Amino acid sequence: MPNFKTNSIAMPNFPVKFGDSEFLYQAVYQNEESLIRVKQKKEDFFIQIRKKDGGYLVKADKISRPPQVVFVQQALRDFRDLCGCKVEYSNIQPQKIRQKVKFGALKDINFFANDFLCEQEIWIEVGFGSGRHLLHQAKKHKDIQFIGLEIHKPSLEQVAKLCELQSVENVYLLDYDARIFLEFLKSNSVGKIFIHFPVPWDKKPHRRVISSEFIGESLRVLKVQGQLELRTDSQKYFDYSLEEFLKLNILNLHINKNRDLDISSKYEDRWRKQNKNIFDLTMVSEEISEVNQKIGIIKFEKIYDFANLQENFKNIVKNEEDYFLHIENIYEINENEGLLKISFGASEKNERVYVQFLKDKVSYFPNNILATKANQKAHNLLIDWLEEINR
Ligand SMILES: C[S@@+](CC[C@H](N)C(=O)[O-])C[C@H]1O[C@@H](n2cnc3c(N)ncnc32)[C@H](O)[C@@H]1O
Known part of the structure; x- marks a missing residue:
């Protein structure tokens, strides 16, 4: 995570433009931490200042940080120079000249809520990681609109860059919890949902992607003959998932062990080298689901004091x-x-x-x-x- 440490910050009057950044305001929490709102092109996020060892640590704010780290690095450099900070430690030097253009595949939730009118069939990959499987599928099925959901920002950035470099145009990437996003999708609109090597979360089961609720939502969004494909190296996660699937009354479910796919993901390579078993659970949707109401975004109706x-x-x-x-x-x-x-x-x-x-x-x-x-x-x-x- 880009950051720098300094002993002093000559705070400017806000709003102020400097370099490539516009700094809009400072918001302070109990004299301990502050957030500076930064705009750069279409990116809008906070950098965070925290008191540390008699000085200040300045870094990206985790909640608002955009997936492309180059915007954060530039904001930190601009802020450092604007405030005349003498840097004690920094990982944002030396400045690499990198193009600060948002990758086209990266979308935010506003895009889906306002502009996403997809007539094509949709395929989803949950937690695409290095993107190997997602890109392979997207290149093979050019008539399908792929949506890759990931919560790990460096993976989003890396795969967005690969889409750009390899001219893959049928992929949207979104930094959002797949379990929430599924509720947004239209009923009967999705051909495939891939969940390959999800984190098993043995100690925090509430964080698992698979749950009976997620399976229910998957069935709703899948077309007739649409498939959810879970692939895992963890027998414990497989057993847990099977139990969740079997809670359904009517089910078309297939099990495979050590099946070869056209493409092997980064995690799969790792587990295969260790001679681990790989389990697949594939659920096929057989019924047309009721049409759901379109889910929009939440707005505040009033101003509060x-x-x-x-x-x-x-x-x-x-x-x-x-x-x-x-x-x-x-x-x-x-x-x-x-x-x-x-x-x-x-x-x-x-x-x-x-x-x-x-x-x-x-x-x-x-x-x-x-x-x-x-x-x-x-x-x-x-x-x-x-x-x-x-x-
Ligand atoms: C073990 S990795 C597997 C990555 C990739 N599928 C592969 O096979 O190489 C699991 C990925 O799922 C992502 N992930 C975990 N929970 C998620 C969620 N609720 N929504 C979207 N992505 C999630 C993690 O950030 C991580 O990159």
Whole structure:
């Protein structure tokens, strides 16, 4: 993660443009940490400043960091030079001249909520990692629109770059939890869902991709004869998944052991070298599913008084049966503007995001949030809390 350490920062007046970056504001949390909002071309994110060993560590903010690290590196360089920081330690030097152009395959959730009108059949890969399998399939099936879902930003960047270099045009890549994203897709629109070598999460089973809920959503989005293909080296994960699939009353399920595919992923190579068994579970959809309502993004309808919020702020966790809301921190931009850091959604698949309270607008940052059932309910809890404070 790009960062630098300095003993002093001569904070400028915001907003200010410097180099390739526009620094919009500073939001401060208890004199310990601050977030600087940076815009660069279409990228909009925070860099974070934390007190450390008598100085400051300046780095990308994890929640809002864009997948392409080059934007963060440039923002840190611009900020360092703008604030006259004497650098004690840095991993952003020397400056490499890299083109700062957003890769076309990288999309955000707004694109899917507003502009995604896909008439072609869709194939999904969940957790594509190095992208070997995803790119192989995309090149082989040019009439299919592929959507690669990944939560590991360096993989997103690397595969987006490969799409550019190899002129692969039928792939969209999205930094989003696949378990949430599936709810967004139209019923009967997907031909294949690949889940190859998912993290088994033996110690944190709530983080597993496969669950009966995920299988249900997969069946909804799959076309008739559409397939979900799970491939794993972990017999424990295979057994767990089989049990989850068998909870269904009617099921067309196939099992393979040590089947060869056209392409072997990076993880597969690793397990094969260790002579591990590879298990496949393939579910075939046999029924047309009910058409679902289009899921949009959640918007705030009102402006809230930030001063009031700050006065009444408490770290709050509200747990309901199938969703939760955790209001973690509050950051002040000025008396009337600021941010909340929150996590919310379904307990096993949550979103971490900021709520930005500006004079004329309240919004989620860095991206909008999909109005899935759990997100909408958690958002309503947040609204109730905001209304209560402002009463
Ligand atoms: C063990 S790697 C396998 C990568 C690749 N499929 C392969 O076979 O080489 C699992 C990948 O799934 C991603 N992942 C884990 N949970 C996810 C989720 N809920 N949504 C999207 N991606 C996820 C991880 O970031 C990781 O890159």
